């Protein structure tokens with residue numbers, strides 16, 4: 564059954580091309596739980612708006628951009644500056660729907676590292692210290708974004724996803740770190756397969772959603 568057909572896709576709010584204001588769903592200071600930067604203190608900026616439609620999405624509230632207040636970049640950065648950890652994770656939703664040049668430059672000027680979490684389905688904007696591309700089946704990543712990935716993080720829902728992961732590994736740069744991460748609701752069933760796969764294909768590493776085990780956001 565294709566569950567994605569049952570999901571109504573939200574309209575994405577159009578925002579000024581300048582990116583001076585962005586639909587902010589939530590922002591919070593926590594620990595990055597996944598991928599290369601696991602364990603690092605980071606301020607998360609979650610932007611509203613996504614038209615990808617993953618059926619297992621755990622932040623469906625983010626999809627409707629209009630449900631989240633347009634917030635000035637100045638205000639977003641001022642909040643981020645309050646915390647001792649000088650790294651920000653920009654996530655969504657799909658943050659690359661918006662022009663992120665101003666947000667990332669302002670953060671970097673404030674001495675804050677900029678980490679991106681994206682599906683790669685929209686052109687890359689912004690100045691990034693780390694780009695994590697997590698490709699989704701429902702809207703393919705752009706080759707131009709895959710080429711800029713520091714990290715490729717593939718969510719594994721079933722065994723056929725390993726072949727799909729390899730397809731994308733063939734499109735990233737040689738230095739790109741490769742991660743396989745179990746989809747949370749399937750973790751118990753699929754983790755043994757991921758462990759076997761990584762042991763046999765050691766260019767990959769396991770990524771776990773450690774924040775969920777730590778019971779933090």
Ligand code: SF4
Pocket residue numbers: 613614615616617619620621622623625655656657682699
């Ligand atoms: S791309 Fe991310 S936010 Fe959008 S539907 Fe998929 S998991 Fe959810």
